[in-house]
């Protein structure tokens with residue numbers, strides 16, 4: 230068959246994410262409320278905000294912002310085989326593993342990658358991505374619960390035979406599917422990521438795993454890799470968080486990530502807390518009623534991607550903030566903790582020129598309006614060209630995640646008892662082991678931004694006739 234007979238992966242990603250969103254709204258109706266809140270906060274921000282990025286949006290091409298499409302979801306997997314199969318599923322909708330995230334420093338026996346579109350063109354077609362964590366049995370100290378969990382995981386099969394058949398077919402067709410195959414693929418994938426109301430373990434086993442670590446119960450005791458949240462993009466995360474509170478949602482205490490800034494960097498996130506959902510556990514006497522807490526809704530606001538140096542500074546200031554918070558002998562409420570964050574981050578420059586000159590943020594360069602008329606000195610610096618209006622620098626958006634923020638989101642949604650046993654997890658990263666389990670390398674997180682910046686500069690140099698093709 231010719232290329233035309235296959236569905237474009239970017240298009241299929243949209244179909245897939247819309248199906249996921251519809252399913253999740255049905256499964257977790259509160260998520261539908263969250264979407265409405267975010268939409269109304271975004272509309273207000275678009276109408277009233279003086280933030281140059283938002284006014285540009287108001288005057289520019291709003292449709293290209295795709296504000297109404299979720300930015301990400303998250304799943305938690307139990308075995309290398311599940312991770313490899315999920316990788317095959319996501320390749321069909323144009324998502325590839327980028328970045329390695331070690332969550333063990335936060336007491337979680339998990340590590341992760343993000344499956345996402347890797348080009349600007351694909352991101353702008355549909356920005357949907359999936360934060361995907363994998364259980365690390367090597368970090369579980371209690372042999373009995375580890376065996377119980379591995380046993381449950383070895384018995385479950387979260388991919389339907391039809392889905393597996395479609396994955397094989399796609400691989401014979403360069404990861405593409407025909408329209409009829411594509412609809413079957415979306416339908417069958419939803420079975421993998423949907424909620425199954427009957428647990429795979431008895432209540433006793435569930436409780437035992439939960440006592441060992443709540444994440445263990447969530448990963449091992451169910452028949453699917455249920456999506457645990459979806460995350461729309463908000464233009465004003467503080468306003469959206471406040472609105473969630475007003476509407477009576479139970480929200481996470483603090484927003485994760487950097488403090489509010491004039492020049493936003495990286496990623497800020499918060500969530501409504503996971504719900505108690507009724508669940509049925511198999512037993513000798515038939516089904517036993519119980520409940521499980523795993524699924525929530527999250528919102529995110531994205532800023533600029535930072536360079537290695539910017540990231541080192543971010544990590545240093547975040548560690549310093551956490552050190553001060555934990556060293557404080559008094560009880561600190563959320564606003565006191567936020568104050569420490571703001572004060573500590575005063576050391577992170579907050580205007581685009583400084584951020585650019587100090588090499589803290591990645592920029593996309595293009596020719597300015599006066600590029601063609603301006604006189605260009607010999608061997609000009611980028612600064613030179615910017616001050617002459619030859620070049621315009623726009624910060625590149627951060628498309629990835631932050632391990633400590635992810636851990637904060639995890640923990641608020643596992644319940645307050647999570648931290649109790651945190652000290653039973655030894656922390657070390659296993660980037661190599663993760664890639665082995667995945668069956669391929671994850672793309673380095675930093676390189677992509679550096680390459681995008683370099684490529685934009687090179688394009689400008691070509692257009693100005695400063696270099697030859």
Ligand code: OOG
Nearest residue numbers: 303360630634635638639
């Ligand atoms: C994933 C939590 C991390 C994020 O946005 O950082 C995450 C999970 O709870 O499974 O989604």
Ligand code: NI
Nearest residue numbers: 303360460527
């Ligand atoms: Ni998330």
